Amino acid sequence: MRRPTTALVLACALAGATGLTAHAAPPPAEREYIVVLEEGTNAKGKADEHSRAHGAQVKHVYQAAMKGYSGRMSEQERERVAADPDVAWVEPVRQVRATAQSLPTGIDRVNADASPTAAIDGADQRTDADVAVIDTGVDSSHPDLDVVGGKNCTLPMLPPEDGNGHGTHVAGTIGAVDNGDGVVGVAPGARIWAVKVLNDAGVGTTADVVCGIDYVAANAGTIDVANMSLGGAGSDDGQCGRASGDSEHSAICRAVSAGVTFAVAAGNDSADAANSTPAAYDEVITVSALADFNGRPGGGAPATCRQDEDDTFADFSNFGADVDLIAPGVCITSTWPNGGYNTISGTSMATPHVAGGAALHKATNPGASPEQVKNALQRAGTKDWTWPSQDPDGTQESLLDVTGF
Incomplete structure (x- = not known):
């Protein structure tokens, strides 16, 4: 019998998480300049001179790649500095940001860079698929995401924007754009549908979750896949929730029958996923987490953002017969609000x-049913990860491998 539950929480272990920023530096000051000096000029001496005579607030002194310095000054001070015969030119400092696209370890480990459909090469080829992120919302203006629509089930009068970060992170792993900037997802450029069922604290109710699933089912003609990285206590009655009065299970069964494939988190309690929903439902693809720190099999890589053992079953991950696949879930870099x-x-x-x-898979097999998608992913999976390890259920799950997709 399913235990009653009203609150659902993120299936995300944040202990030891490390934050990364998008940009190399904050916007430059309005009156910050680079002063380029004529060759042969003593850069340090000239910077000191300009500081004393003209009030320049020197920040950097350049002596190897060029002769010059950077500093803040007023327009009048800039004009006086520029009039110095030892000055070649004065230019305003411009904002710069990271432009190199990184391949996150998880994307590397599941071999998305080898997928002919993903075609990861920095040329921004988009995956022709629609994915609903049933979560905390998604940052619709993030330059690395293609958010095309959605619904806010927590505050219906507002757009489904993400004030937490979790949903945006999930969306990036699914479909961050292959544009040579930031990160790239497994299915680059997949169209993202933001379905907000958790508030900005990462907590929600089954009523809001069912609202989200209902939205996905209503748009099953467009939405191919739904991601649910959340969970609460409960079990599978084997009858799509009819025997135990489980509206969430009933809603998922209807959405799956309408053609939507659901990927759901196993949970982070180091426990049997049979006691967590939607992880326990047979109609979904339940996913446990692999600790992988370098994107390669074999183990031995040092831990990065949290302590765990490389290439093994993550020490927090739920396990059991309800788990269908394992995928990288430790120290994953992705988009953020x-x-x-x-x-x-x-x-x-x-x-x-x-x-x-x-x-x-749906991009190249648009008629595939959720069961066919699940079977295809399981058949393509690999056992090339260290086992047995912390996984206590006696079964080595297949590790996601999208090489042939």
Whole structure:
């Protein structure tokens, strides 16, 4: 019998998480300049002279790549500095940001860079699939995401924006754009539908979750895959919730029957996923987490954002017969609100790798049913990860591998 529950929480282990930022530096001061000196000029001496005579607030002195310095000064001070015969020119400081796109370890480990459909090469080819992120919302203005619509079930009068970060992170692992900037997802450029069912503290109710699933089912003609990196207490009655009065299970069964593939988090309690929903439901793809610190099999890589053993079953991950696949879920770098990027851990982070894999399969097999998608992902999986390790259930799950998708 399913235990009653009203609150659902993120399937995300944040302990030891490390934050990364999107930009190399904050916007430059309005009156910050680079002063380029003529060759042969003593840069340090000239910077000191300009500081004393003209009030320049020197920040950097350049002596190897060029002769010059940077500093803050008023327009009048800039004009006086520029009039010095030892000055070649004075230019305003401009904002710069990181432009190199990184391949997150999880994307590397599931071989998304080898997928012909993902076609990861920095050329911004978009995956022709639609994925709903049932979560805390998604940053709709993030430059690395293609958010095309959605619904706010927590505050219906507002757009489904993300004030937490979790949903945006999930969305990036699924479909961050392959544009040579930031990160890239498993299914680059997949169209993201932001379905906000958790508030900005990462907590929600089954009523809001059912609202989100209902929205997905209503748009099953467009939405191919749904990601649920959340969970609460409960079990599977084997009858799509009819025997135990489980509206969440009933709603998921209807959405699956309408053609939507659901990837869900196993949970982070180091316990049997049979006691957590939606992880326990047979109609979904339940995903446990692999600890992987370098994107490669074999183990031995040092831990990064949290302590765990490389290439093994994550020490926090739920386990059991309800788990269908394992995917990287430790120290995963992805998108974050306000155009940022962040590195966090949890089965929440493993699940969107599988949702991205499902999106790749649907992009080339649009008529595939959820069961066919699930079977395809399981058949393509590999056992090339260290086992037995912390996984206590006696079964080695297949590790997601999208090479052939």
